[in-house]
Amino acid sequence: MTAALRPAASNGAVRRFGTFDGVFLPTLLTILGAVMYLRTGWVVGNAGLLGAWAIILLANLITACTGLSISTVATNIRVGAGGSFSIISQSLGLEVGGSINVPFYLAQSISVAFYIFAFAEGWQSIFPSHPAVLVLFAVFAICCLVAFVSVGFAARMRYPILFIVTFSLFSVLLGLFPLFGQAGAVYTPTLIGAFPSGSFWQIFAVFFPAVTGVLAGVNMSGTLAQPRRNIPIGTMAAVAVSFVIYMALAYWAAVVATPQELVTNLTIMVDRAAFGWAVQAGILAATFSAALNSLVGAPRVLQAMAAHGVVPFGQQLASETDGGEPRPAMLVTGAIAFVTLLFGLSGDGLNQIAPLMTMFFLITYAVLNGVVLLEQVMGLTSFRPLFRVPRLVPLVGLVGALLAMFLIAPIFSLVALITIVVLYEVLQLRQLNAPWSDVRSGLFGTIAEWGAKRTLAMPQGRDRAWxxxxxxxxxxxxxxxxxxxxxxxxxxxxxxxxxxxxxxxxxxxxxxxxxxxxxxxxxxxxxxxxxxxxxxxxxxxxxxxxxxxxxxxxxxxxxxxxxxxxxxxxxxxxxxxxxxxxxxxVILYMDNPLTGLGREQAINVWLREQSPGWAVGLELSNLDLALLLAYQLARNWRAHINLITVVEDAAEAANGRAFLEQLIDLGRMPRTTQAIVHTGAFDAVLPAAPQADLNIFGVQQRASLGFMQRMVDVTASTCIFVRDSGEESALA
The missing domain is CATH 3.40.50.620 (HUPs)
Incomplete structure (x- = not known):
């Protein structure tokens, strides 16, 4: 470790951000991205005004519920570095936090390349003579330089970006009026569209990625002055403002162009705004801002995971400068983005993996909502957030995120879930040690308590569950x-x-x-x-x-x-x-010190004579536990069982054999179980019994250690002596 780097820790010299610059701005600018400029009109053209509003409302309902859930958790725990990683890990453990956030981090890192490609396309629409490769790597270098200098410098860059985006939206608003050569709002809105490009849910799937920036500010949790206050206010304010903007833009699109124009012309905002160049500048600013936010936020997620041993080279990646900049994590993030750029230049590969990235974002949203829902259902006293929401809020967020996943790309949803399960199993094997306690034990305890209450409320009978x-x-x-x-x-x-x-x-x-x-x-x-x-x-x-x-x-x-x-x-x-x-x-275990358990291949079960009533009933007289133990041992030893009874009267031998065979059948004993009937006095026939590694006898009314020792000596084996409790049944 160089002198310029130190392990991640709180440092008073590190600049701390507030609600506006630390949460609201990055979240808002990520939500108001290129999709807003290029797809809002297309959604209206397909779905009509009411259909578009319904799509915007549903999409924002999921992100709003997620934002409310995040706000609830943020006011209940001390959110550390890493945002969603810190929240999920403190609730469900490092394994779950890591398995969710490793792919989430990769999705953020890869998305840098997507935003840069979008910027390059917008740039070339203005300057078609500029080489695409040169534009790509120039923008990438600028983003990396800004992010590498400091998060403070990156934060200051957001202000001119905000001005450009705001001015572009103002220019779009002026397009409603017959000014600057525009016709203005001359069309009556089509309320319900014909959906020429797909069904309602297909249009929803195209639009939904527009609102997936709700975690942009949360990822900066380690640099916030008061995360417990900054995250709820900043996140929900950004969600609310962006919702109003999207709803207004949908109305704007419905009155400035026909549905056919909206579907076929993706740059309708450029054409119908008062100043088309302002919208083009807004597209460039939005894509640059999104790339910069990802390049600043993703390394902090990686740094937090590295600090807890979730990823390899943890000590190195968790290091930061005296100013709190996670330089090693930034280098890794930049390298991933650079490789993704090269991959994108080689063909259409980026478009192929784009849905998978969206899935990782949605899974993170689903788990964040699930965390709050679990905490609410368990009712633990440790869950006492300053900002409370009804259970319906995280439930809607959870179900909505999962539904959105499978509506957008069902195959990629399964791939994402399988990836997370595999990562979870890998992290489980690593036995990570968290510096905090989580709610997993409380979760299973709550389930067990619920099960116990339900069981006690039912008619008692444990024989089948023995x-x-x-x-x-x-x-x-x-x-x-x-x-x-x-x-x-x-x-x-x-x-x-x-x-x-x-x-x-x-x-x-x-x-x-x-x-x-x-x-x-x-x-x-x-x-x-x-x-x-x-x-x-x-x-x-x-x-x-x-x-x-x-x-x-x-x-x-x-x-x-x-x-x-x-x-x-x-x-x-x-x-x-x-x-x-x-x-x-009761099981009384008396071992034979010479033979022990022998070869563990043969078990004798001694059953007392049942005459005159040899019928097999539902309740056996002190036979149930002996039979159950014999079956259990035979299964684990792969041994065979001998059921043995001794009758003094030879006339009872046939009844005795029928009884044993019926017991084998009704008790579903292994097929190799043999029924053996001896005639004569018990002590006389005992030495003639088949040699076994274990003999099982019933406990007499009064225990006799002398009798037990004699059985061990005569059978030359370890013996157990058993007595039923009345709650077992070999026939159940």
């Missing part, structure tokens, strides 16, 4: 590490895990490692949360947690508890009783 949501109470990180593979298999892909770490006096180090499991599980796509609770009594901490979760909407539905033969059986029974009282299913 998915594993585990509460895992542990006293050390080691306990989670031992059952990590199983927890992954049981919750992937849509389950969740709530880890409750309890510690006593001086034992905090044992549970600190649990905090890292949020990120570990998240990296595998599983939602996990960890809470550390200080308590001398494990059961008391768990009971309190269960009672708290009972009234929560997003609460765990299953208690997962690693157990061992050395645990206290009375304490375990206390935990089971509390889980039942709080309608939680």
């Amino acid at each position: 998915k594993p949501s585990l509460l895992v109470p542990v006293d050390s990180a080691r306990a989670v590490r031992r059952s990590y593979r199983f927890l992954m298999a049981i919750t992937r892909p849509n389950g969740s895990i709530f880890i409750l770490g309890t510690y006593g006096e001086g034992d905090h180090e044992r549970t600190k490692g649990l905090l890292g499991y949020e990120q570990i599980f998240a990296s595998e796509g599983i939602f996990a949360r960890v809470a550390l609770v200080r308590s001398e009594h494990f059961t008391q901490a768990l009971q309190t947690t269960l009672e708290v979760y009972r009234s929560a909407f997003f609460r765990p539905n299953t208690l997962f508890l690693p157990v061992g033969a050395e645990d206290d059986e009375e304490e375990l029974q206390f935990v089971l009783d509390r889980a039942g009282e709080n309608q939680l299913g």
Whole structure:
């Protein structure tokens, strides 16, 4: 970094602009561009006076709503450098702000070349002998020089441009009277036109780009003295003044020429104004002003994005001079405009990409309106703007901008949206760090709150919506590490895990490692949360947690508890009783230290004898959770399931098999699931069961750690012992 450049920062020596010179003038001069001179009459010739007024009204309605939305946001937050980038990023995050404003910046930079081409065409209409290439690069060099000197110098250039545009409009107004060789207003306006050049919406599509300069002043937010005051007043004043001018020009065109003349003669203002040369000068001034405004405003958007790491070479592009001029960003913008000029000289390429640029402007307008609408709908206390608008305003602006996009160029609209989505995904991968908080978490929280209220208002029944949501109470990180593979298999892909770490006096180090499991599980796509609770009594901490979760909407539905033969059986029974009282299913996990989870290929589910009533009903007696867990594990392990039941009476074997097969069918278990019926005493047939990597048993009425350990030893596998909560259904 040279001595002349420094990182972007506020500096009291930097000139600050007010409402008139910083916002109103650049916005007004951008809106009153070449389209005003060359297309207003054409619109009237096609649509008639009333049709033209309707088109102007609709177009200005979208920009007015956008301006009002911008004014609302500007009075609610501290708008930083970059205008729309600052507004969108502070509300929806850097990723959204960047994905919208990178193409918006490119569109602004490319538009410099468009305005210069328009200037050159106007110049050659006056001086046809001047070489077009020479005119193009001369105007480009002048624009770059003015912008490069300082934004203050560029701002001073706007005053003579304003005078020229104002005088040209005065000359047009004089054309209403029979003066200076003009016939004046001699025609009766055609109220509804014949639309010879296209439909109403096609005419609207041609006209709409005329009013897309509403962000010209907002982009200068970093150079404004009081953005919170300057942006609303300057933007809305420019929109209002330009609206009156366009409506008046439509009436002027309707009374000074016939519809046929208006459609065929695009320079009707030059021909019917009191001083045609003044209108020609106005066209040149308007196109030069638009090019200059883009060349001054675009680098500040790039600088703001660079300062937050949205674009490469951020440190260099974010630098500025002691006077606050973003010279590196200006050089990049100038280079893009120069390449675009060369591209335009090579053929008709500029006209081919022009609609895409308009789309990026419109998407930016849509998102700005969407930001305000979201803030209003969420009703967060942080949204308390000094300037408030009804919800209808941003809604109309949002819908209008989106409709305008697809009316003007549906294919380019899709291309623009796809581009923004791709950019968003790229920026997501870069994990940008914003120095501010945004409303995204509040947005999803509001949606979740709305969903919770709607759900609670409906008839209760969670069996069809069941998915594993585990509460895992542990006293050390080691306990989670031992059952990590199983927890992954049981919750992937849509389950969740709530880890409750309890510690006593001086034992905090044992549970600190649990905090890292949020990120570990998240990296595998599983939602996990960890809470550390200080308590001398494990059961008391768990009971309190269960009672708290009972009234929560997003609460765990299953208690997962690693157990061992050395645990206290009375304490375990206390935990089971509390889980039942709080309608939680139970999974007691006892691993085999020698085999672990084995090859994760076979699962045995042991179902108790159902005689004499072997019918499969909607409510299974403590079988639902076992079947659901088996299905979940089989899906993630790609394992096969054995449903096993033991009958003492051989006469019941056929009923038992029919029951299991019906259970497989109605429960929609995997096709490889086998039904196995053993005859004899449970303890006698247990060793004869197929070898499995996991055995699933039901929890007895009273938990017996001795029985559990015996099952682990006899089956030579890890075992889980489950109990339904009553909110699961394997048949739902």
